[in-house]
Amino acid sequence: MRMVVCVKVTPKAEQVRLDPTTKTLIREGVESEINPADKNALEMALNLKDKHDGEVIVLSMGPPAFEPHLKLAVAMGADDAILLSDRAFAGADTYPTSFTLAMGIKKLGNVDIIFCGEGSSDAGTNQVPPGIAEWLGIPQITFVNKVEVVDGKVRARRTIRGGYEVVEAPLPVLLSVELGCNTPRFPDFRRKRWAEREFRLKVWNKNELGVSEEQVGLKASYTTVKELKEAKMRERKGEFIRGSPEQVTEKLLEIIKQYL
Amino acid sequence: MAGYKSIWVFLEQNEGVLEEVSLEVLGKASELASKVGAEVTGILLGHNVKRLADEAIKRGAESIILADSPVLENYMTETYTEVIAGLVKERNPDAFIFGATNNGVDLAGRLAVRLGAGLIAHVVELELEEETGLLLGSVPGFGGSILAVCKCVKGRPQMVTVRPGIFRALPPDESRKGRIEEVQVRLKPEDIKTRIVEKKVGKAIDISKAEKVVIGGVGTGGDLSLIKRLAELIGGEVGVTRPLSDQGIAPRDIMVGATGVGLSSKLAIVAGVSGAAHFLSGIDKVENVIAINTDPDANIFNHADYCVVGDLFKIMPELIKRIESLKG
Numbered sequence: 001m002r003m004v005v006c007v008k009v010t011p012k013a014e015q016v017r018l019d020p021t022t023k024t025l026i027r028e029g030v031e032s033e034i035n036p037a038d039k040n041a042l043e044m045a046l047n048l049k050d051k052h053d054g055e056v057i058v059l060s061m062g063p064p065a066f067e068p069h070l071k072l073a074v075a076m077g078a079d080d081a082i083l084l085s086d087r088a089f090a091g092a093d094t095y096p097t098s099f100t101l102a103m104g105i106k107k108l109g110n111v112d113i114i115f116c117g118e119g120s121s122d123a124g125t126n127q128v129p130p131g132i133a134e135w136l137g138i139p140q141i142t143f144v145n146k147v148e149v150v151d152g153k154v155r156a157r158r159t160i161r162g163g164y165e166v167v168e169a170p171l172p173v174l175l176s177v178e179l180g181c182n183t184p185r186f187p188d189f190r191r192k193r194w195a196e197r198e199f200r201l202k203v204w205n206k207n208e209l210g211v212s213e214e215q216v217g218l219k220a221s222y223t224t225v226k227e228l229k230e231a232k233m234r235e236r237k238g239e240f241i242r243g244s245p246e247q248v249t250e251k252l253l254e255i256i257k258q259y260l
Numbered sequence: 261m262a263g264y265k266s267i268w269v270f271l272e273q274n275e276g277v278l279e280e281v282s283l284e285v286l287g288k289a290s291e292l293a294s295k296v297g298a299e300v301t302g303i304l305l306g307h308n309v310k311r312l313a314d315e316a317i318k319r320g321a322e323s324i325i326l327a328d329s330p331v332l333e334n335y336m337t338e339t340y341t342e343v344i345a346g347l348v349k350e351r352n353p354d355a356f357i358f359g360a361t362n363n364g365v366d367l368a369g370r371l372a373v374r375l376g377a378g379l380i381a382h383v384v385e386l387e388l389e390e391e392t393g394l395l396l397g398s399v400p401g402f403g404g405s406i407l408a409v410c411k412c413v414k415g416r417p418q419m420v421t422v423r424p425g426i427f428r429a430l431p432p433d434e435s436r437k438g439r440i441e442e443v444q445v446r447l448k449p450e451d452i453k454t455r456i457v458e459k460k461v462g463k464a465i466d467i468s469k470a471e472k473v474v475i476g477g478v479g480t481g482g483d484l485s486l487i488k489r490l491a492e493l494i495g496g497e498v499g500v501t502r503p504l505s506d507q508g509i510a511p512r513d514i515m516v517g518a519t520g521v522g523l524s525s526k527l528a529i530v531a532g533v534s535g536a537a538h539f540l541s542g543i544d545k546v547e548n549v550i551a552i553n554t555d556p557d558a559n560i561f562n563h564a565d566y567c568v569v570g571d572l573f574k575i576m577p578e579l580i581k582r583i584e585s586l587k588g
């Protein structure tokens with residue numbers, strides 16, 4: 001089985017701030033990581049590989065700075081990693097993002113299962129996975145937390161309101177994987193060292209992907225961001241209740257009583 | 261100026277019940293439509309769901325396009341996309357709004373690419389841009405701390421998904437009348453590649469409008485008995501942080517935060533929760549937040565009205581005992 005895992009690298013949400021005057025994101029000093037749900041997607045793919053054999057390829061669209069994170073994915077067990085990187089890809093909304101990734105998957109060829117995270121931790125639109133599936137004209141199963149491959153078909157359990165459903169689809173298929181549905185493995189120490197020192201990341205630009213400037217990035221986007229603004233968080237009292245356990249309970253009771 | 265003739269609303273139904281968020285979207289769409297003189301049309305797919313069309317009309321739809329067929333009984337990406345894409349291509353609505361449920365975004369994400377349309381994700385604010393008349397949707401990013409105000413600069417319809425629990429549904433108005441147009445469904449079962457082999461849904465619990473909520477986090481060690489008891493005593497609901505749902509300890513429906521439910525309660529008691537960005541947006545509308553945490557530097561204390569530094573397993577039993585004796 002040939003599997004592709006789409007991996008985005010995202011900034012740690014807690015560290016991201018808006019510059020109050022320029023209204024742009026302050027990127028200095030912000031750490032980034034593999035988008036958490038994508039680690040779950042990778043783990044799910046590696047699990048299937050453990051069971052059925054095959055190959056797991058990590059695919060990402062982004063700047064060269066993604067490299068160390070993609071190497072980490074290789075250290076975790078991916079067989080190969082490809083970065084789609086070109087200045088022309090910048091400023092993409094989900095429409096060209098899903099297109100560019102779909103073109104990467106087409107170039108790879110003969111892919112049986114494509115895994116994505118359910119959503120990213122920065123924008124988290126959840127729109128890229130269905131977009132990729134549509135560009136490729138294949139079935140999608142989103143918000144998946146369990147999967148098995150039986151007789152050349154995928155059976156995946158997805159979360160819906162009030163419960164779950166199990167959907168069966170023929171290969172090739174795209175799955176978006178629920179954040180936290182498994183425990184991503186730690187990279188093996190030796191493999192990590194190998195990935196860092198010897199593994200060569202493949203980088204494909206727009207020419208290698210066979211796409212024109214008009215099909216990608218900002219130019220091909222249907223939406224634009226007019227402005228960024230700080231979500232005004234509600235002002236809180238921040239009053240610390242101190243004292244003996246009895247005093248604390250007493251005070252809490254006083255507050256809660258108003259609502260009984 | 262963007263002209264508007266029609267604004268479409270996807271009426272999501274599960275097991276013959278309209279999703280609350282679809283009614284909320286209808287309410288918002290009616291408000292927008294009255295400003296631009298457009299008609300609000302509800303798009304309803306299902307099997308034997310005509311009475312839901314009547315309900316949607318009472319809640320703000322002026323007309324309904326109904327596709328009723330056994331193949332549409334359950335939501336499936338394939339069938340719903342096929343039917344709805346056909347309708348959009350035929351009639352060219354100016355805007356199309358969906359509730360951002362798992363199925364809503366599964367559908368909208370697929371449709372947007374098929375139609376060549378822009379799609380604004382799970383907005384928490386939706387208005388019209390003065391100069392252009394375009395929809396402006398505020399998309400929470402980075403856990404909800406930052407909002408990106410987005411618009412669809414090309415492609416039609418302008419597509420938007422709306423976060424549940426943000427907008428208000430209109431109260432039912434029995435006197436309202438509307439057109440219901442039933443369309444033919446030409447899908448053949450043999451053309452459908454995917455199938456649902458199992459489905460298990462209980463009554464979905466909606467804690468978004470509960471007046472009181474007691475929320476347990478990882479600090480509970482997964483033992484929610486104190487959380488449940490306190491909630492029961494004060495007549496409130498139970499909520500959890502995402503990791504507890506991830507571990508299967510609590511259902512997704514009661515998960516609070518950016519990827520879960522946004523609360524609008526008067527009181528929330530939050531115990532054993534660190535206060536991550538993706539969690540905090542879920543309690544931002546709560547009037548009064550009490551936090552209990554062993555770590556005096558926990559970020560939750562920066563977002564609480566009353567802060568108790570201490571072990572929830574010591575504080576909560578005391579509190580429960582006092583409330584029990586109070587209630588006799």
Ligand SMILES: Cc1cc2nc3c(=O)[nH]c(=O)nc-3n(C[C@H](O)[C@H](O)[C@H](O)COP(=O)(O)OP(=O)(O)OC[C@H]3O[C@@H](n4cnc5c(N)ncnc54)[C@H](O)[C@@H]3O)c2cc1C
Pocket residue numbers: 005006007008035037038041059060061062092093094095097101115116117118119120122123124125126127128129223379380381399400401402406407408410
């Ligand atoms: C605050 C904010 C709001 C935004 N709102 C919108 C909006 O409303 N509409 C819109 O069209 N665009 C929007 N964007 C732009 C959008 O973030 C980008 O298009 C982005 O490239 C992909 O979207 P996502 O992060 O939401 O992906 P999601 O759809 O949430 O990602 C799901 C999965 O797709 C895969 N994936 C996504 N991006 C990549 C990648 N670059 N490389 C590899 N795999 C990937 C991953 O597996 C990921 O887990 C917004 C951006 C920001 C910062």
Ligand SMILES: Cc1cc2nc3c(=O)[nH]c(=O)nc-3n(C[C@H](O)[C@H](O)[C@H](O)COP(=O)(O)OP(=O)(O)OC[C@H]3O[C@@H](n4cnc5c(N)ncnc54)[C@H](O)[C@@H]3O)c2cc1C
Pocket residue numbers: 036037119120121122124179476477478479480500501502503515516517518519520521531532533534535536537538539552553554555558570571572573
């Ligand atoms: C894309 C994305 C989306 C996410 N969406 C959500 C979401 O919607 N909702 C959500 O909740 N999370 C979400 N998360 C996860 C989020 O980032 C945090 O990991 C999560 O909220 C942490 O949960 P917690 O506070 O329960 O656990 P922890 O961060 O582990 O905190 C546990 C706290 O309990 C305290 N504690 C320990 N023992 C005790 C005790 N005996 N008494 C009192 N206090 C004690 C500790 O001091 C600590 O502060 C999301 C993450 C990502 C990447």
